[in-house]
Amino acid sequence: MSSxxxxxxxxxxxxxxxxxELRRANGILRRASAYFAMAELDRHExxxxxxxxxxxxxxx
Numbered sequence: 001m002s003s004x005x006x007x008x009x010x011x012x013x014x015x016x017x018x019x020x021e022l023r024r025a026n027g028i029l030r031r032a033s034a035y036f037a038m039a040e041l042d043r044h045e046x047x048x049x050x051x052x053x054x055x056x057x058x059x060x
Contacts, residue, residue, distance in 0.1 A: 004012070
């Protein structure tokens with residue numbers, strides 16, 4: 001990197017910072033996606049229990 005000009009070094013540093021921030025944001029989005037997927041599965045499981053309870057106990 002020593003053969004790079006000052007402008008190029010500044011640009012590379014800015015891009016490295018941007019990559020770091022994008023990776024951090026991607027991690028947050030990945031965790032949020034997993035959280036909402038689990039919540040959706042839990043919701044479906046609870047609905048299944050309610051439906052099963054209703055049919056076995058004569059409730060509609």
